[in-house]
Amino acid sequence: MSSVSTFDIENYLKERRALIDRSLDRYLKESKERPKTIHKAMRYGLFSGGKRLRPILTLAAGELFGGRQKALLPFACALEMIHVYSLIHDDLPALDDDDLRRGEPANHKMFGEGIALLAGDALLTEAFHLMSRPQVARLLEPGAILELIHEISRAAGVGGMVGGQAVDLEAEGREVDVATIEYIHVLKTGALILASVRIGATIAGAAPKEMRQVTRYARLLGLAFQIADDIMDMADHAGGDGKGGKKATYPAVVGIAAAKSRARELLSQCLKEIEVFGKKADPLRGIARIIVERAL
Amino acid sequence: MSSVSTFDIENYLKERRALIDRSLDRYLKESKERPKTIHKAMRYGLFSGGKRLRPILTLAAGELFGGRQKALLPFACALEMIHVYSLIHDDLPALDDDDLRRGEPANHKMFGEGIALLAGDALLTEAFHLMSRPQVARLLEPGAILELIHEISRAAGVGGMVGGQAVDLEAEGREVDVATIEYIHVLKTGALILASVRIGATIAGAAPKEMRQVTRYARLLGLAFQIADDIMDMADHAGGDGKGGKKATYPAVVGIAAAKSRARELLSQCLKEIEVFGKKADPLRGIARIIVERAL
Numbered sequence: 001m002s003s004v005s006t007f008d009i010e011n012y013l014k015e016r017r018a019l020i021d022r023s024l025d026r027y028l029k030e031s032k033e034r035p036k037t038i039h040k041a042m043r044y045g046l047f048s049g050g051k052r053l054r055p056i057l058t059l060a061a062g063e064l065f066g067g068r069q070k071a072l073l074p075f076a077c078a079l080e081m082i083h084v085y086s087l088i089h090d091d092l093p094a095l096d097d098d099d100l101r102r103g104e105p106a107n108h109k110m111f112g113e114g115i116a117l118l119a120g121d122a123l124l125t126e127a128f129h130l131m132s133r134p135q136v137a138r139l140l141e142p143g144a145i146l147e148l149i150h151e152i153s154r155a156a157g158v159g160g161m162v163g164g165q166a167v168d169l170e171a172e173g174r175e176v177d178v179a180t181i182e183y184i185h186v187l188k189t190g191a192l193i194l195a196s197v198r199i200g201a202t203i204a205g206a207a208p209k210e211m212r213q214v215t216r217y218a219r220l221l222g223l224a225f226q227i228a229d230d231i232m233d234m235a236d237h238a239g240g241d242g243k244g245g246k247k248a249t250y251p252a253v254v255g256i257a258a259a260k261s262r263a264r265e266l267l268s269q270c271l272k273e274i275e276v277f278g279k280k281a282d283p284l285r286g287i288a289r290i291i292v293e294r295a296l
Numbered sequence: 297m298s299s300v301s302t303f304d305i306e307n308y309l310k311e312r313r314a315l316i317d318r319s320l321d322r323y324l325k326e327s328k329e330r331p332k333t334i335h336k337a338m339r340y341g342l343f344s345g346g347k348r349l350r351p352i353l354t355l356a357a358g359e360l361f362g363g364r365q366k367a368l369l370p371f372a373c374a375l376e377m378i379h380v381y382s383l384i385h386d387d388l389p390a391l392d393d394d395d396l397r398r399g400e401p402a403n404h405k406m407f408g409e410g411i412a413l414l415a416g417d418a419l420l421t422e423a424f425h426l427m428s429r430p431q432v433a434r435l436l437e438p439g440a441i442l443e444l445i446h447e448i449s450r451a452a453g454v455g456g457m458v459g460g461q462a463v464d465l466e467a468e469g470r471e472v473d474v475a476t477i478e479y480i481h482v483l484k485t486g487a488l489i490l491a492s493v494r495i496g497a498t499i500a501g502a503a504p505k506e507m508r509q510v511t512r513y514a515r516l517l518g519l520a521f522q523i524a525d526d527i528m529d530m531a532d533h534a535g536g537d538g539k540g541g542k543k544a545t546y547p548a549v550v551g552i553a554a555a556k557s558r559a560r561e562l563l564s565q566c567l568k569e570i571e572v573f574g575k576k577a578d579p580l581r582g583i584a585r586i587i588v589e590r591a592l
Contacts, residue, residue: 031455035483038454038462089417094388094409113390114465117413118458121385121420125453128424132446142438149445150428157421158334159327162414166334169410 007279009286016056020080021047023073027130041111041119042126045084049102053225053291054192055080058200060283061214067204071139075148075199078127082156083192085123086165088116095169128153140203148199155195164188171248181248182223189229190222197221197284213273214284220270221288227263228295231256260296267292303575305582312352316376317343319369323426337407337415338422341380345398349521349587350488351376354496356579357510363500367435371444371495374423378452379488381419382461384412391465424449436499444495451491460484467544477544478519485525486518493517493580509569510580516566517584523559524591527552556592563588 033039055076062072091098091106108116131149164187197218230249251259274281329335351372358368387394387402404412460483493514526545547555570577
């Protein structure tokens with residue numbers, strides 16, 4: 001596949017990441033950034049070296065079908081705000097109780113539990129504030145924007161990400177089977193990754209058949225991503241701090257080798273779904289490879 | 297004022313409360329109500345005997361200008377979901393650490409901190425899911441719905457309710473002046489009460505002058521409501537459990553007598569703003585009287 005070897009995915013990701021960072025910064029600056037402390041906590045969460053996977057998926061899926069960056073960016077950034085809020089809440093003592101996030105103090109370790117909780121609430125709310133701006137309604141049909149907000153709120157809410165976190169929490173410390181783990185993954189991380197891809201394609205006006213293709217790509221990618229993440233997490237905690245074994249994860253149930261082989265299989269299925277788009281799908285292809293292959 | 301004495305506000309509130317309860321129940325049932333536990337926690341928060349002040353204000357302001365209940369209800373219920381989520385998060389140990397809410401165990405005492413946190417997140421997200429439904433877009437212009445979502449997300453977010461909670465949290469245990477307390481109130485409870493009234497009037501198509509009148513009514517009401525609430529809270533905790541003195545409140549700074557006189561003054565200003573609407577404004581008038589006079 002020469003199309004993959006000639007496309008510089010690292011550079012693509014770097015450029016898109018910078019674009020997302022600039023846009024998030026601009027959106028925040030356009031509000032007064034008051035009260036001060038909670039805004040600091042929101043910024044600390046937003047600008048702490050995330051991969052920007054979800055917003056880049058929105059851009060990449062949108063670009064594949066000729067979408068305009070200007071129309072894609074508010075939704076891409078809203079999806080990132082939702083993702084970041086979920087990380088801040090996830091790290092709280094009430095849930096995962098993690099003191100560190102990407103090697104730095106978690107939000108509640110920097111600002112206290114109360115401000116961290118509120119910063120998460122604020123980011124979630126801000127995502128909807130961003131998507132409903134008059135500036136966005138000048139770029140897209142208001143009715144179409146409502147449909148996007150509806151899809152994103154389903155993916156982020158009790159029928160998606162938050163529901164998955166709840167089931168995950170209840171599964172903690174219990175024996176779970178592979179079907180339950182996949183159910184948790186589909187909700188907890190899959191729903192928002194799926195929405196990220198679909199939102200981009202929808203904004204760009206993808207045809208129904210194309211929507212079905214990128215939807216299948218995103219479903220497979222979401223599952224592969226979570227398994228890859230869990231494999232790396234297990235490796236990180238192999239020293240025995242106990243955290244690697246706390247959660248209901250795929251490698252914990254089927255073993256590392258079987259988990260890797262499942263991730264490899266999902267990646268190849270996922271790439272097959274977008275084969276038809278040729279070189280234009282190089283970004284989507286590169287993203288899938290990078291996030292799965294790092295764990296193999 | 298014979299118009300007040302002949303209008304049965306108690307009965308009006310009872311009827312509207314029942315209407316809100318039925319609507320909230322229906323909206324929840326229309327989703328699958330899975331996963332189970334988090335839905336139980338959401339229901340526990342939503343149906344625990346709240347006054348339904350915010351959604352009733354939306355209905356009352358909407359009815360004043362001839363708005364249709366069918367179009368008002370999704371927004372009224374979304375505002376209540378946002379209010380309930382804020383109570384659930386507020387009661388968590390990270391913020392107020394209250395074990396009881398209206399004499400019953402707080403959400404996290406019933407379901408654990410993790411599920412309570414997530415139930416709050418889910419209710420906030422569900423509010424936006426509700427307002428962006430296709431059914432709502434058949435009743436109102438999509439562009440107008442986006443403006444309503446934009447206003448509600450500003451009132452609920454960092455520039456409103458959540459921002460106010462953050463400033464309140466930082467003020468805890470510090471000496472604060474009356475100006476700071478009023479600033480906290482305007483954000484923390486005022487913004488959502490203001491939005492509740494304005495959203496109703498906007499949906500009903502109130503004229504710009506009418507919007508200004510109900511906006512002033514709502515601003516004054518919001519402040520009077522919070523002072524009344526703090527007066528009653530102080531009386532509740534007079535026995536000396538320490539909770540009444542923990543927070544930056546109006547009566548704690550100026551004393552009960554001055555707080556009551558300020559509440560009375562705000563109520564009378566607030567009633568003056570809607571005098572021009574005559575008997576049609578009896579519900580808005582009755583609501584203002586009831587929520588302030590209970591503390592006098």
